[in-house]
Every structure is written in structure tokens, then in C-alpha cells.
Amino acid sequence: MSGWLGGWLLLCAAGVLATLGAALWRVWRGPARADRMMAAQLVGTGGVAVLLLLAPAQGWAALDVALVLAILAALAAVGFVKASTPDGAGAPEEADAPADPATDSARGDRDVA
Amino acid sequence: MWLDLSSFALTALGLFFFVAGTAGLLRFPDTFSRLHALTKADNLGLGCVALGVALQAAHWTDVLKLALIWALALLAAGTVAQLVARAALSEPRARKRAGERP
Amino acid sequence: MTGTMTGAAALLLDLLLVALVAFAGWAALAGRGVFRAVVFFIAYGLLVALGWVRLGAVNVALAEAAIGAGLTGVLLLATVGRLERAGAARDVPPVRGAAAWVPALAGLGVTGALVWAWFALPLPESPGPALAEALPRSGVENPVTAVLLNFRSWDTLLEAIVLLAALLGVWMLGRDGDWDAPLGLRQHVRPGGVMAGFGRVLPPLGLLVGVWLLWAGADAPGGAFQGGTVLAAVIVVALMAGVATPPGVSALPLRAALVLGPGVFLGAGGVLAALGGGFLTLPEAQAKVVIVAIEAALTLSIAVTLAGLVLGPPTAANGTAEGGAEPNANGPAAGRRA
Numbered sequence: 183m184s185g186w187l188g189g190w191l192l193l194c195a196a197g198v199l200a201t202l203g204a205a206l207w208r209v210w211r212g213p214a215r216a217d218r219m220m221a222a223q224l225v226g227t228g229g230v231a232v233l234l235l236l237a238p239a240q241g242w243a244a245l246d247v248a249l250v251l252a253i254l255a256a257l258a259a260v261g262f263v264k265a266s267t268p269d270g271a272g273a274p275e276e277a278d279a280p281a282d283p284a285t286d287s288a289r290g291d292r293d294v295a
Numbered sequence: 296m297w298l299d300l301s302s303f304a305l306t307a308l309g310l311f312f313f314v315a316g317t318a319g320l321l322r323f324p325d326t327f328s329r330l331h332a333l334t335k336a337d338n339l340g341l342g343c344v345a346l347g348v349a350l351q352a353a354h355w356t357d358v359l360k361l362a363l364i365w366a367l368a369l370l371a372a373g374t375v376a377q378l379v380a381r382a383a384l385s386e387p388r389a390r391k392r393a394g395e396r397p
Numbered sequence: 398m399t400g401t402m403t404g405a406a407a408l409l410l411d412l413l414l415v416a417l418v419a420f421a422g423w424a425a426l427a428g429r430g431v432f433r434a435v436v437f438f439i440a441y442g443l444l445v446a447l448g449w450v451r452l453g454a455v456n457v458a459l460a461e462a463a464i465g466a467g468l469t470g471v472l473l474l475a476t477v478g479r480l481e482r483a484g485a486a487r488d489v490p491p492v493r494g495a496a497a498w499v500p501a502l503a504g505l506g507v508t509g510a511l512v513w514a515w516f517a518l519p520l521p522e523s524p525g526p527a528l529a530e531a532l533p534r535s536g537v538e539n540p541v542t543a544v545l546l547n548f549r550s551w552d553t554l555l556e557a558i559v560l561l562a563a564l565l566g567v568w569m570l571g572r573d574g575d576w577d578a579p580l581g582l583r584q585h586v587r588p589g590g591v592m593a594g595f596g597r598v599l600p601p602l603g604l605l606v607g608v609w610l611l612w613a614g615a616d617a618p619g620g621a622f623q624g625g626t627v628l629a630a631v632i633v634v635a636l637m638a639g640v641a642t643p644p645g646v647s648a649l650p651l652r653a654a655l656v657l658g659p660g661v662f663l664g665a666g667g668v669l670a671a672l673g674g675g676f677l678t679l680p681e682a683q684a685k686v687v688i689v690a691i692e693a694a695l696t697l698s699i700a701v702t703l704a705g706l707v708l709g710p711p712t713a714a715n716g717t718a719e720g721g722a723e724p725n726a727n728g729p730a731a732g733r734r735a
Contacts, residue, residue, distance in 0.1 A: 185403065187299045187351075190306070192406035194344075197310045199413045201317040202444075206417065209436050210424055214326045216383035218436045220333055221320065223375060225440045226466075227337045227368060228313060229447055231344045234361065235306065236450060238351045243455045243618045245360045247446060247462055249606050250627055252364055254467025256371035256599065257630045258439055260592070261471030263378040264584075264637055265478030266385070269715040271582035271637075273592045274381035367602060374595040 188239055195235035202228045219262045226255030298350050305347030312340030326383050334376040341368050411451060418444045431486060435473040442466030455618035456541045459610070463626035471633065472707055536684025542620050546688045550677045554666070557659045557695055564655070564705050568646055571710030580643040581708030582715045584636060596638020603631035611696045621658075621692040625699030632704040646711055651701065658698025662691050 205228065208221035233248040267274060319332025345361045352358045421444055425437035442465035449458035480486040491497075528540055528548075535543035545553045571578075586592045607627035614620030636643050644651045665687055666677040674680055679687050 185400065187302060189403035189406050190303055191348075192403060192410055194306045194310050196406060196410040196413055198313050198340075198344075199410060199417065199447075201313045203413070203417055203420075204317045204321055206420060206424070206437075206440060208320050208329075209433065209440060210428070212433070214383055215432055216326050216379050217329060218433060220330055220376075220379055222436045222440050222443075223372070223379075224316070224320065224333055224337060225443050227341055227372070229443045230364060230368060231309065231313065231341050232447055233450060234341075234344050234348045234364070237348060237357075240450060240453070241455070242353065242357050242360075244450050244458075245357060245364065246610060246613065246617075246619060247450055247455060247458045248364050249360065249367070250459055250462045250610070250623065251443065251446065251466070252367040252371065253599070253603050253606060253627055254463055254630055255443070256367070256375060256595075257467050257634055258470040258474070259371070259375040259379065260595070260634055260637055261474045263375075263382050263592070265474045266382040268482075269582065270475065270478045270482060271584045271715050273586040273590060274378060274385060275590045275592065276585065276587045363602070363606075370595070370598060370602075374591055377591045 191235045191238060195232045198228050198231045198235065202232075215262075215266065219259065223255060223259055226251060226258075230255075302347045302350045305343045305350070309340040309343030309347060312336045312343060316340065327380060330376055330380055330383075334372045338365075338369055338372045341365060414444065414448055414451065418448060429491065431480075432477050435470070435477055438473060439466050439470040442470065456539075456620070456623070459618060459623040460626070463623055463630070467630055468626060468633075468703060468707060475707075475709075534681050534684070536679065536681070536686075536688055539614060539617055539620070541618070542614050542688070542692075545620065546691060547679050547684060550662075550666075550679075550691075553695075554659070554662045554677070557662060557698065560699065560702050561655060561659060564702050567706055568710050571712065575711045575713040577645055577647065578711040578713040579645050580705060580711055581636070582712055583642075584639045586639045592638050593640070596635050596640045600631045600635050600640075603627055603634070607631065607696070607700070611692060614692060621695040621699060625696045626703060628696065628700035629703035629707070632700060633707050636704070636708065643708055651705075654697055654701040655705075656698070658691075658695035661694035665691055 202225050205221045205224040209218045209225075212218055230248045230251050233244045233251065237244040237248075263274060264270060264272070267276075313336070316333050316336030319336065320329050323329045323332055342365050345365045349358045349361045352361070418441065421437050421441040425434045425441055428434050428437065442461060446458045446462040446466060449455070449461055477486065528544070531548065532538070532540055532543055535547045537543050537547070586596075607624045609624075610619040610627060611621060611624035612619075614624065635641060646652075669678060669680070669687075670676040
């Protein structure tokens with residue numbers, strides 16, 4: 183790997199990190215809980231990307247951290263979905279009444295603003 | 296040299312997709328469009344980054360790990376997007392139940 | 398030329414990271430909504446893990462990513478859900494006046510003292526002359542594993558026992574009548590649905606990663622705690638997805654898995670003491686075998702213990718006053734308060 187590429191990878195990591203700043207703004211702003219949680223998922227995916235970009239410069243063990251982040255971010259999201267069901271132990275797809283998605287999607291966002 | 300240039304191009308493309316996904320997260324009008332923007336653009340970006348970094352890997356096991364990381368991220372993103380979207384559909388009810396202000 | 402560019406890029410990256418960590422930490426404390434605070438806590442854990450990698454402390458980064466962002470996040474999310482179901486969730490009004498600035502000043506004072514100490518103390522050599530000299534005799538090449546399982550194995554042994562005691566404490570919160578019930582809530586999902594599928598696909602991949610971290614821990618960052626946490630996450634996802642029903646507290650396999658780690662640890666100490674070396678004083682020739690055996694047993698126990706902590710005490714039925722699971726989101730039990 184030549185020197186300029188090492189510099190570029192760090193710069194690229196900084197760029198991805200900057201997009202995570204925007205994701206944190208979305209966590210703050212919401213308005214729906216799903217917005218906050220998905221923004222946290224973006225912090226997870228972006229964090230994985232930053233770790234990959236750091237790996238050539240910082241040692242390839244950073245990939246192990248990326249693996250752990252990828253698994254645990256999925257766990258956090260499953261935990262969120264579980265906790266948002268009526269008894270804390272269900273799945274949102276169970277209650278499914280997919281009859282009228284149009285009205286559902288309108289309600290899903292605006293009620294909570 | 297060509298390897299380095301390919302790495303550069305792929306990681307730059309990855310960064311572009313991250314920026315695009317974030318633009319969607321900031322600018323799209325409602326929860327479901329934002330979900331949509333996020334889960335696709337990000338994971339495409341992550342794939343490009345993984346490919347670009349894999350070209351610099353010193354050992355084949357690192358390439359394997361990069362592939363596993365991307366596979367995990369794709370699997371998780373697909374599942375999570377589906378479930379969170381459905382959770383969002385029932386969210387207003389959940390919040391009323393909790394006694395929060397509407 | 399390229400050197401200065403790399404340096405500038407690294408500086409930019411670090412400054413951004415510091416700013417994001419500080420913002421996430423502040424937002425977790427300053428916001429009003431409990432849910433938002435929890436999400437910021439998770440984001441904070443993710444960002445701090447990146448910070449540890451930048452500092453070259455991959456072992457700590459692994460632990461922070463797994464425990465700080467992952468398992469603790471799930472625990473807090475479940476707590477928010479539980480408080481709301483019990484009708485006990487409240488937004489706390491912001492603190493003002495002396496109640497706000499006295500803790501703020503105290504926090505600033507501690508930070509200032511730490512900054513002063515950082516500049517006042519000499520920079521430590523890495524990994525330190527005493528450790529560098531002793532490391533070849535430890536049986537492993539990862540200095541963190543060498544310290545945790547050889548030079549200071551007492552600490553690790555007691556930590557494993559503390560973890561077990563914490564789980565017993567959680568179990569005591571269960572009701573008398575529920576004692577024979579399975580651990581945690583009764584999970585239910587749509588058969589063949591997305592979550593059920595996820596619960597079947599993730600475990601093999603997670604198992605691979607968890608065992609890899611344990612295996613790598615001897616010579617590279619990783620080890621029993623990191624591997625165990627990943628396995629715990631896998632167990633929790635599989636159980637939440639309804640792949641299996643958790644056992645009750647009296648199930649023999651569960652109890653065996655819980656005490657295996659501390660048991661092997663204590664047993665190894667006892668055998669070594671009987672052979673004349675002293676409690677947990679590892680002989681150089683056998684050190685690696687003993688360490689790997691203890692770590693493998695500990696990984697299993699840590700995985701099961703952490704999963705048990707996330708699942709909670711034995712519970713006969715979901716819900717609070719009504720009892721009985723209500724699988725329908727529109728069902729009447731959903732709306733009632735306890």
C-alpha cells in the first residue's frame with residue numbers, strides 16, 4: 183500500500199464519521215422512535231465501515247471489532263422491536279393486518295410529530 | 296498501483312453511498328422513506344468499502360472476515376428494516392398506551 | 398508530503414470522533430425522553446468502541462462494542478418497554494439551579510484532575526518492562542490474556558463469581574409462584590416470519606465469531622469475555638425469535654453451564670496448589686493448556702450468565718396484572734394499565 187492511499191483511507195473514514203454526525207442529529211430530532219432507532223443502526227453500519235477503513239493502518243484486528251459490532255447492532259435492533267410490542271415479547275409482524283397499508287403509513291409518521 | 300487505484304475508487308464510491316444515505320435520512324419527509332433510504336444506501340456503501348479494503352488485505356483470512364462482515368450487515372439490515380418498519384406502524388398506539396403526549 | 402497528509406487526515410478523524418463522542422454523551426444526559434437517552438447511550442457505546450480502536454486498545458474496543466453498545470442497550474430498551482407497560486414511564490423535568498451546576502462543577506473538577514494527572518504522569522511504556530520480561534513465560538502472546546488469566550487470575554476468578562452472584566440476584570426478583578417457570582417472558586413470533594428466520598440464520602454465524610474470538614484471544618485481541626458476550630447475544634436473539642424456550646432455574650444443564658467456568662477455574666487452582674506450585678500459579682510448561690481450558694469453560698459460563706441477565710427472572714406469564722400472553726397488538730390487554 184502506498185503512502186497516499188493510507189492518507190486517503192483515513193480521510194474516507196473521517197468522511198463516513200461525518201455522516202454519523204448527521205445520523206446523531208436524526209436520533210435527537212426523531213420524531214418517531216423508528217427514526218431514532220434506525221439512525222442508531224446507521225451509526226452501527228457506519229462504525230463498521232470506519233473500522234474497515236482503519237484496518238490497513240491500525241492492524242487487521244480492527245476487523246474483529248467490526249464483526250462484533252455487526253452482530254450486536256442487530257441484537258439491539260431486535261431488542262427494540264421486541265420492546266415495542268404490547269407485552270414486550272412479541273413480534274410486530276404477528277399482529278399483522280396488512281389490509282390497508284396506505285392509511286397505516288400515513289398514521290405511522292404524523293401522529294407522533 | 297492498479298490495486299491502489301481500485302481501492303481508492305471503491306472506497307470513494309462507498310463514501311458517496313454513505314453520504315447519499317445520510318442525505319436521505321436528513322431530507323426525506325417521513326419515517327418509511329427514511330428507513331428505505333438508509334438500509335439500502337448504507338449497505339451498498341459498506342460493500343464498496345469492504346471490497347476496496349479487501350484489495351489491501353495481507354492475508355486471505357482477512358478477506359474472508361470482510362466478506363462475513365458484509366454478509367452479517369446485509370442480513371441484519373434486511374431483517375431490521377422489515378421489523379422496525381412494522382414496529383413503526385403500531386408506534387402511535389404504543390405511545391398512547393404509555394401515556395405520552397401525542 | 399504524504400506523511401503530512403496522513404497526519405492531517407488522522408487529526409481530522411480524531412477531532413471528529415471526539416466531538417461525536419462528547420455530543421452523544423451529552424445528548425444521553427441532557428435530553429428529556431427516556432427512549433432517546435437510551436438510543437444515544439447505544440450510539441455512544443459504538444463511538445467509544447471506535448475511539449478505543451484508534452487508541453490501539455482492541456481488547457477494550459471488543460468489550461465496549463459487545464457489552465456497552467449491545468447487551469446493555471438491549472437491557473435498557475427492554476426496561477423502557479417494561480416501565481411503559483406498567484404505566485410508570487415519566488418524562489423528568491430538566492434540573493435547574495444548584496441541583497444542575499453543583500454536579501456539573503464536580504464533573505468538570507474530576508475531568509480537570511484527570512487531564513492534569515495525564516500530563517503530570519510519565520508516559521507508560523507499552524506493554525511495560527515488567528510485563529515484556531514476563532510475557533514469554535505466560536504461555537500466551539496476548540498481553541491482556543496473560544494478565545487476566547495468568548499474572549492476575551485471582552481478579553478474573555472473582556469477576557466470574559461476581560457475575561454468577563449478579564444472576565442469582567436477578568432470579569431473586571422473580572415471584573414465588575413463578576419459580577418453576579422458564580426464564581424471562583414467553584416469546585412469541587409469527588411462525589415462518591422475518592424474526593423467526595433471523596433467529597435461525599444468525600446463530601451459526603454468531604457461533605463462528607464467538608468461538609473465533611475465544612480462539613484468537615491467546616495470541617491476539619479477544620478472549621473469554623468477548624467471545625462469551627457474542628455467544629450471549631446469539632442465545633438472546635435465538636430465544637427472542639422463539640427458536641427455543643429458555644429453561645427454568647432448576648434445569649440441570651443450565652446450572653452446569655453456569656458453574657462450569659468458575660468450577661474449572663477453582664479446580665485448576667486447587668490442583669496446582671496440591672501439586673505444590675501454589676493456588677493458580679501456572680507452571681510455565683503447562684500454562685497454555687491450563688489457560689485455554691479455563692478460557693473455554695469461562696466462555697460458556699459467561700455466555701449463559703449474560704444471556705440469563707438479559708432474559709430476567711423466571712416468569713410464569715407475560716404482562717403485569719392480567720397475566721397471560723396477548724399475541725394480538727390490538728388486543729384488550731395491550732391498552733390496560735397495571
